[in-house]
Amino acid sequence: MVEQKSEAEIAAMREAGRVVGRALAACREAAAVGTSLKELDDVAHAVIKDAGATSPFLNYRPRWAPTPFPGVICASVNDAIVHGIPSSYRLSEGDLLSVDCGATLDGWTGDAAISFVVGEPRPGDAELLATTERGLAAGIAAAVDGGRLGDISAAVGDLGRAAGYGIPRDFGGHGIGRTMHEDPFVPNEGRAGRGLQLRVGMAFAIEPMFIAGGVDEYVTGPDGWTLQTVDGSRAAHFEHSVAITEDGPLILTLP
Template sequence: MIELKSAAELDVMREAGRVVARALAACRAHAAPGVTLRELDEVAREVIFGAGATSPFLDYHPRWSPSPFPGVICASVNDAVVHGIPGPQVLGDGDLVSIDCGAVVDGLCGDAATSFVIGTATDADLALIDCTERALRAGIDTARPGARIGDISHAIGSVARAGGYGLLRHHGGHGIGRAMHEEPFVPNEGKPGEGLKLVPGVVLALEPMLHAGGRDGYSSDDDGWTLRTDDGSRAAHVEHTVAITVDGPTILTLP
């Protein structure tokens, strides 16, 4: 069942989104060669808990996972696409990092992700990140009353495929609200005109995940969480929480 959010609930989700945006900005500012992923998690914890919010990531334990997630961020480096555990890995010059973060304020969630390069960036990495961000923007621009989920999926997938990139198979965006993952599922590729019709009050977390190698496959690390491109190519992941309103899409995860 899809629960429509009231104006008051959207205001609370916007506050949660602001916490997420600040945590992501703090991680990005702290990230540098020699810094560990665990340090970035500690930075995000200070922002989230310092704001009086909680983390929907910490101790999250879906049925498919062998253990609860141990961090407040997912930190995925180079060929890791999503769900990377923020552990002792040390960042180096040229690493491509994707940080995914969430926050809960008064029982309502915000969820967003960003990708960036540590130090020296190659043209290929910058192009990958740029295309991922443009795919997200295309999806957001399509998220209007009267559109359908397939319209969003088609917009995201068209940008990604035009750039020659792959898309993480079986993964995509989702509804969000009192739970981090709610209905509906939002594929990152699809047919326009299909799926749920959007109405004001629907809130979606849109998140394209692009593979530089052009393939869609992935493998899972022994930790049961980290997903990597199956060809070893680099990946980028960006995300915003977006509300469908009578005036069009409203991004809730901005500073």
């Protein structure tokens, strides 16, 4: 069942989303050559704690995971697509970093992600980042009352495919609200006009993931969490939590 939230509940989700937005902004500001991924995790943790919120990432363990997740952010570098563990790795010049973060406040949850390059981007990085972010914007624009879930998926996937990028199978967005992962699954590729009919009060985390090398396959790293490209090419990931309102899509995870 896909829950339709009230205006008051959407407002509460927006407060949780603002915490996520602030945590991501703080991580981006702190990310520099020599900064460790664990230090970025500490930065985000401080923002979440200061807001009186908790992390839905910390100790999260889905069925496929070998261990509980040990951080409040996913920090995925270069050929890591998503789910990177915030380790002692220190950022180097030209690293492409994706940071995914969530927060739960007063029983409601927000989830968002950003990608950026530390220092000077390598050839192709700027276009990969811009295209993935445009994919997110296109998916958000399709999240309107009366539309279909496939409209969101098609908007994201068509843009990524037109640019020649790979889209990892089996991973995409999701419903969000009282918990981080709710129904439905929101694929990053699909057919417009198909699927669940969208209604006011529904909320989704929309999150395109594009792979520069153009292949869809991925492998799971030795830590059992990190998804990596099979060809070593770079990947980007952007995400916002979005609510469908009478006035159109409302982004919930801006700082």
